[in-house]
Amino acid sequence: MFIRAATLGLVMISLAGCGSAFANRSGSGVEATRLATTTPRPAAFDRWIDGFRARALTQGIEARTFDRAFSGIGYNEDSLRRDAHQPEFTRPIWAYLDSAVSDTRIENGRAMLRDHASTLAAIEARYNVEREVVVAIWGLESSYGQLRGTTPIIESLATLSYEGRRTAFFEQQLVAALRILQAGDVAPAGMVGSWAGAMGHTQFIPTSYLEYAVDFNGDGRRDIWADDPTDALASAAAYLSRFGWTRGQPALVEVRLPRGFDTQQAGQRRTVQEWAAAGLQAQPGNRMPASGEATLMFPAGANGPALLTFSNFRVIKRYNNADAYAIAIAHLADRLRGGGTFVGNWPRDDRPLTAGEREELQRVLSRSGHYSGEIDGRVGSGTLSAVRDWQAANGMAPDGYVSLALLERMRRQ
DSSP, rough: OOOOOOOOOOOOOEEEOOOOOSSSSSSSSSOOOOOEEEOOOOOHHHHHHHHHHHHHHTTTTOOOHHHHHHOOOOOHHHHHHHSSOOEEEEEEEEHHHHHTTHHHHHHHHHHHHHHHHHHHHHHHHHHHOOOHHHHHHHHHTTTTTTOOOOEEHHHHHHHHHHHHOHHHHHHHHHHHHHHHHTTTTGGGGEEEEEETTTTTTTOOOHHHHHHOOOSSSOOOOOOOSSSSSHHHHHHHHHHHHTTTTOOOOEEEEEEOOOOOOGGGGOOOEEEEEHHTTTOOOOOOOOOSSSSSSEEEOOTTTTSSSSEEEHHHHHHHHHHHOOOOHHHHHHHHHHHHHTTOSSSSSSOOOOOOOHHHHHHHHHHHHHHHTTTOOSSOOOOHHHHHHHHHHHHHTTSSSSOOOOHHHHHHHHHHO
16 A cells, blocks of 8 residues: 555645555555556566566475466556656645545445445454445445456566665565465466555555455455455455454544634544543534544644544554545545534635645755755655644644645744
């Protein structure tokens, strides 16, 4: 799952459609993966394959497995192009949620709940993960199985291992993919997915498949590629269960704040009782759980909706380490079970910062001693942490909300 931690509010989020796969990624699974573009193999790539073959065999890959997997593969320039130049769109979180939790996605999700009711009930009983959460992941990752990806995984991972930006990571995934083939869960021709190696209905990368995928239907194979989504859905539930999903606890609750509330409490984690004592109440249509710890979040700044996020929110972020994604999964699951839209108003008049303005923001943060990263205009976790530090140091709510108003205030300091 290759998504960098998305910024809150005005999010830097790529829609390359490369799937999830339980690692940092740069897509949210809401767009189709394009067909692979291959060319004849360069001689240097052939030499790399020869060297990799020797390394793979020392890691337990059988020669016949390797040779079968690499038979006829091409050089996937499309995967290289996507890895080097992932198209980024600076999208406000409300625009992202408009797409991720659209009326169509909700309607289709409810149909999936009906069509797969018995399977989802069995998965929920086994792993104690609510069926609406599983279906929400399915919906965002592959549009309920419609956009699982068509790129040959071995070809793509081999090309990226040879010449991509993260060769060690992709070679690790390539070895894992060969292990999957060697186990017989899928044939080489059937191992397809995103350009970056994410596979199936719920977009596992190979290493995560090996560790977390399950054979729920008992046919002897962990088949996440088949039209039947049973194993893929159960695997997603098994993953969430493995990282501590608590059945019956919400991932987030939208709250309303009392008049005069100190918004600098953003980011603090307290018990439900402590937040209630501070005057926070669930918005209409929401219900505060009886217990648990929650973190206060302003995903679009202190003038937008206020959320309390619980431990299940952090579990979703193990699936995809982006706040925007976790909010979308939690909200879609709530809508699937009949919940309403957010009550608070999003600041829809705000505009995203330009690339030059994002670089200016990083330079200001660097000069003030809050940021030591690269000045590249990419608002990732390092920049967000620096923004929160700057806000706290300057008497603002440390909500990490990147906006033109924030930049203009920085200019006046």
